[in-house]
Amino acid sequence: MNIPVLETGVILIVDDNPNNLEVLSETLMDRGWEILIAVNGEGAIAQAEYACPDIILLDVMMPGIDGFTACQRLKLNPVTCDIPIIFMTALSETVDKVKGLSLGAVDYITKPFEHEEVLARIKTHLQIRNLTKQLQSHNQQLQQEIADRLAVETKLQKLTQELEQRVEERTFQLSQALDNFQQAQVRLVQQEKMSTLGELVAGIAHEINNPVNFILGNLNHASEYTQNFIDLFKLYQQYYPNPEGEIQQKIDEIDIDFLMQDSPQIMSSMYKGTKRLAQMIHSLRHFSxxxxxxxxxxxxxxxxxxxxxxxxxxxxxxxxxxxxxxxxxxxxxxxxxxxxxxxxxxxxxxxxxxxxxxxxxxxxxxxxxxxxxxxxxxxxxxxxxxxxxxxxxxxxxxxxxxxxxxxxxxxxxxxxxxxxxxxxxxxxxxxxxxxxxxxxxxxxxxxxxxxxxxxxxxxxxxxxxxxxxxxxxxxxxxxx
Ligand SMILES: Nc1ncnc2c1ncn2[C@@H]1O[C@H](COP(=O)(O)OP(=O)(O)OP(=O)(O)O)[C@@H](O)[C@H]1O
Ligand SMILES: [Mg+2]
Structure with missing residues (x-):
């Protein structure tokens, strides 16, 4: 990414020495930078908060709060904490340089000022400052984009959830409807099955019932009559042991002994069978x-x-x-x-x-x-x-x-x-x-x-x- 480097900038010079202020202001204004001035620590903090300069050149020794305290307070304030601070210090004060850097300053320039050096350092830090600002703004844009996307995503998720819920509700309703439909179908089939089958069975059972009862009732008499015939024949046999030829011939022909023995059995099985038929009809009628x-x-x-x-x-x-x-x-x-x-x-x-x-x-x-x-x-x-x-x-x-x-x-x-x-x-x-x-x-x-x-x-x-x-x-x- 090719970010254009802006060399314009607003520089706040903080020094209680009017000479220093003058020399520096002139040098820097010549370069086209905008200059703000403060003569003590309090003024520097107030200006920095108000004007948001791109760089602060800060003297160490000043009446009121010194440069280090001012630096500390600027770094603690969220509005001014990102403004690069360059300390101005005497060539011999190594301790001050180290302390200034440890408090958050980005650089230092030594007094008496070497013009070219001062310009070079300020230029570099302005470039860094501008680049940082651009990066920050890019970052902000990116963060905004991310936030926007997250918002869209959340909305989408919510919509998807709503949709899923609606689909679920609909599916539930549909499956219930299907269930009800199937139940109704089962009920219908059952009623239909029962009424058709029941009517048929009841009808047939009713029709068969009368003749079967008729047979059953007559079978009692029939077996009684048969038994009477057999008894009567036995009496004939007893009193007329030698019947006429034609009668004897018939007796032999029909095998009367077998007939007398088998007839009651036939009657009895007919009775049993018919009785069973009657039971079955009773069951059918009961069932249907x-x-x-x-x-x-x-x-x-x-x-x-x-x-x-x-x-x-x-x-x-x-x-x-x-x-x-x-x-x-x-x-x-x-x-x-x-x-x-x-x-x-x-x-x-x-x-x-x-x-x-x-x-x-x-x-x-x-x-x-x-x-x-x-x-x-x-x-x-x-x-x-x-x-x-x-x-x-x-x-x-x-x-x-x-x-x-x-x-x-x-x-x-x-x-x-x-x-x-x-x-x-x-x-x-x-x-x-x-x-x-x-x-x-x-x-x-x-x-x-x-x-x-x-x-x-x-x-x-x-x-x-x-x-x-x-x-x-x-x-x-x-x-x-
Ligand atoms: N006593 C059983 N032993 C084993 N499987 C059974 C028994 N009773 C039911 N099933 C199983 O349950 C299924 C459903 O039974 P269901 O009586 O509802 O229908 P079906 O017997 O298949 O048909 P129908 O409508 O003629 O009764 C059967 O097909 C069978 O697989
Ligand atoms: Mg079944």
Whole structure:
């Protein structure tokens, strides 16, 4: 950087000797510098503060405060501390020179004055002074720039923070809206699913119910009549042991002994089958109870049992696996005020998930064995010691908190950490397209929490199994 050196300057000469003042003033004025004069220390300080000269030439010995004291006070004053001070001292006074320099003076000139030397020294210090001033002003500019930039940066940071906060708020609002939307969607699907399924099932059950009851009622009579015919025939046999040829021929043809033995059995199995059909219809009607809008005291166990009866076909053995065993450990429960239809739907979802998990466990197991026969034997969890799928249902009433607890545990595939973490998301499923919608648990949670003021929780271990726990407070304890 090429800074032009200004040789103009204002010089304050401080001396109590008029001769010295005159000589110096003339010499310096000839050079075009502006000259200020003070004849004692006090005057020098006052002038320096007022006029801010570029250099002060300061005599040591003066009446009043001497040059050293004046120098000290000038250096202590923030207005004058930067003005270079040159002491004027006699050639022999070495001690004064050293003391002056130690007090902050930049140089000294000796008396009697050597003109050329005085001019050279003043010129040099003026140049330094001017350069320093320029540097200071540059520095100030730079500092101002830095301050400006810092201010802009702070403003930017504040704006960024505000923006981030707004984005965060917006994101929060959006995710809440999405949540609400998904909840509403789940509720809609649930209502839709329930009403369509419920209506269908209730309709079919109702239609089948009448003929089945009709058959069941008549079967009693039919078996009684059959028994009467058999008794009557036995009497005939007793009193007419040798019937006409044509009758005997018919008796042989129809194998009457087998007929008499088998007919009551046929009647009995028809009765059992129809009775079972009637039970199934009862369960279906119970399961799809359309009275969803009001709570009513229900027998929770009956709800579970009727749901299991409907799922019977899924529990049976198939080519892939043996029958799924149901273990019931029912406690004593009072009638619980519930929405029966939706509650049964929860049982249905949890049982269906448990069955799926058990089936998946079989698939995983057989794949592992097929692919890695050696590893499989040692590392892969086998369903249970007897190699059976099991669903355990425990119910209990927690007396103190008046909460009904229903636990449904399976020994199926279990859940990994990542599945567990995503379980509260509606539409989350690990099942293939067409098999799972990922709505079962969301719907169940909504039914338990929103309709019954309860909770739905779970524990699960990969390859060990899963236990879901429904807690429903008795009506008096419900807070929504
Ligand atoms: N008992 C369980 N054992 C292991 N994983 C389970 C169990 N219950 C639920 N899951 C996991 O939770 C996921 C979500 O279950 P959810 O019932 O909500 O939906 P889904 O069964 O996949 O589909 P659907 O809508 O037909 O019920 C399942 O895909 C499965 O990965
Ligand atoms: Mg499911």
């Amino acid at each position: 109870r359309r009275d969803d809008s009001v709570v009513q005291p229900i027998d929770i166990h009956e709800g579970i049992d009727s749901t299991l009866l409907i799922l019977q076909y899924r529990l049976k053995a198939n080519s892939e696996r043996s029958e799924i065993q149901i273990i019931k450990d029912y406690g004593t429960l009072p009638p619980v005020e519930c929405f029966p239809g939706p509650l049964n739907q929860v049982f249905m979802n949890l049982f269906a998930n448990a069955i799926d998990a058990i089936e998946e466990s079989f698939v995983t197991r057989s794949n592992s064995i097929a692919n890695f026969p050696k590893i499989a034997a040692s590392n892969i969890h086998l369903l249970s010691v007897e190699n059976k799928g099991q669903i355990t249902i425990r119910t209990a009433l927690h007396q103190q908190s008046s909460v009904v607890i229903i636990k449904i545990a399976d020994n199926g595939i279990g859940m990994t950490e990542s599945v567990k973490q995503r379980l509260s998301e509606p539409m989350f499923t690990t099942k293939p397209v067409g098999k799972g919608t990922g709505l079962g648990l969301s719907i169940s949670r909504q039914i338990i929490e929103e309709k019954h003021g309860g909770t739905l929780s779970f524990v699960s271990e990969p390859r060990q199994g899963t236990e879901f726990c429904i807690e429903i407070p008795l009506l008096s304890q419900r807070h929504f």
